[in-house]
Amino acid sequence: MAENKIEIESRGLNLWYGDAQALKNITIAMPKNKVTAIIGPSGCGKSTFIRCINRMNDLIKDCRVTGELLFEDENIYDRVVDVVMLRKKIGMVFQKPNPFPMSIYDNITYGPRLHGIRNKEELDEIVEETLKSSALWHEIHDKLDKSALDLSGGQQQRLCIARTLAVKPKVILFDEPCSALDPISTAKIEDLINNLKRDYTIVIVTHNMQQAARVSDYTAFFLLGELIEFGKTKQIFEMPEETSTEDYITGRFG
Ligand SMILES: Nc1ncnc2c1ncn2[C@@H]1O[C@H](COP(=O)(O)OP(=O)(O)OP(=O)(O)O)[C@@H](O)[C@H]1O
Ligand SMILES: [Mg+2]
Numbered sequence: 001m002a003e004n005k006i007e008i009e010s011r012g013l014n015l016w017y018g019d020a021q022a023l024k025n026i027t028i029a030m031p032k033n034k035v036t037a038i039i040g041p042s043g044c045g046k047s048t049f050i051r052c053i054n055r056m057n058d059l060i061k062d063c064r065v066t067g068e069l070l071f072e073d074e075n076i077y078d079r080v081v082d083v084v085m086l087r088k089k090i091g092m093v094f095q096k097p098n099p100f101p102m103s104i105y106d107n108i109t110y111g112p113r114l115h116g117i118r119n120k121e122e123l124d125e126i127v128e129e130t131l132k133s134s135a136l137w138h139e140i141h142d143k144l145d146k147s148a149l150d151l152s153g154g155q156q157q158r159l160c161i162a163r164t165l166a167v168k169p170k171v172i173l174f175d176e177p178c179s180a181l182d183p184i185s186t187a188k189i190e191d192l193i194n195n196l197k198r199d200y201t202i203v204i205v206t207h208n209m210q211q212a213a214r215v216s217d218y219t220a221f222f223l224l225g226e227l228i229e230f231g232k233t234k235q236i237f238e239m240p241e242e243t244s245t246e247d248y249i250t251g252r253f254g
Contacts, residue, residue, distance in 0.1 A: 004031035007171060007201040008053060013067035015048055015057065022048045024225045025067070030218065035193060035202040037216035037233065039209070041253065044222040046205040050173045053203065054090040055083050071171070088115065091164035095176040097156035099148035099163070104140060107148045107159060111167040126166050134162040135192055154185025161192065172196065174204040178211065190215050209249055213237050221245045 008030040015023035022045050030036045038046045051057045052069055055076060068075045076086055088111075099107050108130055109123045117123060127144065131137040136158045140151070148159055157177060164172055174193070178186040193202060193215050206212050212219055212233065219236040221229045221244075229236060229245045240246045247253055 004034055006030065007032035007071070008203070009068075009070040010049075010052070011068040011070070013049075013052065013069055014065065015045075015052065016062075016064045017060065018062045022225050023052070026227050028220055028227055028230050030201065030203060032201050033197055033199075034217040035197050035204060035215055036218040036220060037212035038203065038205045038220050038222060039207075039212050039248070040222035040228075041248065042207075045225045046222055047175050049222065050092075050175055050203055050205055053171070053173055054087050054092055055081075056092065058083065088167045089169050090171040090173065091167065091169040092173040092175070093157070093160050093164055093177050096180050097153055097160050099151070099156050099159050101147070101149055103145050104148050104151070104159060105144040107163050108166045111163065115167060130162040130165040133165055133196070134158045135188060136162060152185070154181050154188060157181060157185065157189060158192065161189075161196075165196075169200065171201045171203070174202065176205050176207060179207065186211070209237075209251075221248060223248070 006029045010026050010028050013023055013026040014021065026049060038049060040046055048057065052065065053071075053076075057063045057065065065077055069077055071090065074081065100110060105127055108127045112123060112126055117126070128137065131141065136155060139155065148156065151159060178189050181189065190211065193204065196202060204215065216233045218231065219233045220227055221236065221242075223244055229240060229242045236245060237249060240249065
């Protein structure tokens with residue numbers, strides 16, 4: 001069986017915050033149209049790692065990166081890379097839903113407008129399409145001009161996913177997208193992730209082992225800034241090679 005094409009690959013990636021090294025020699029190849037889960041105890045570098053993928057760490061003072069991170073056969077840390085274009089292709093959804101304080105419609109069309117789309121019909125179409133893809137259309141199609149801040153937490157998070165989809169990314173990064181949500185909203189987001197991988201490559205950080213097992217195809221276990229083990233999720237959960245992986249997934253630490 002042919003393995004999937006690799007979409008994102010880090011090679012010997014190191015990251016320092018000042019003198020403190022937060023990522024140590026991370027080498028990992030994440031397949032296209034699959035979900036890769038990043039797991040590990042608090043402070044092991046999960047958020048730091050996924051923020052590398054769309055260069056969000058650039059915004060942090062004294063943050064330094066060495067090594068390579070390849071996306072579409074290009075090192076995204078290359079000087080010539082246009083970070084705005086990179087973040088259009090590699091979108092991100094955060095732990096806490098963070099809709100803009102404006103209408104639902106304007107939240108979704110914000111990105112497309114920024115990238116030059118002005119045509120009302122085209123914008124309307126993007127709104128409908130992304131709200132359908134994020135399983136929100138039926139709930140909110142008749143209140144698009146209402147403030148996004150009046151939605152429930154779970155709806156806000158799905159709106160943030162719709163906002164990310166609106167600029168047609170290739171990759172979506174999720175940093176603990178469900179940790180502020182109730183179980184029903186969490187199940188909706190998990191279903192959504194399952195559907196989205198047909199069209200996108202997904203990387204998700206989660207503290208929830210059951211969630212990693214349910215939604216991901218591949219799992220990476222991080223510990224103290226190092227990648228301890230990476231493989232098919234089934235293998236990592238059923239037959240981990242490293243004792244520390246087993247200790248973590250069975251809840252013996254972390
Ligand atoms: N902006 C920053 N400046 C300095 N150090 C930071 C910064 N962000 C994270 N760190 C440090 O880098 C290390 C990794 O942090 P990171 O946030 O990536 O961990 P994490 O695995 O996402 O943890 P959690 O599960 O708690 O979210 C930690 O030691 C943390 O204190
Ligand atoms: Mg984190």
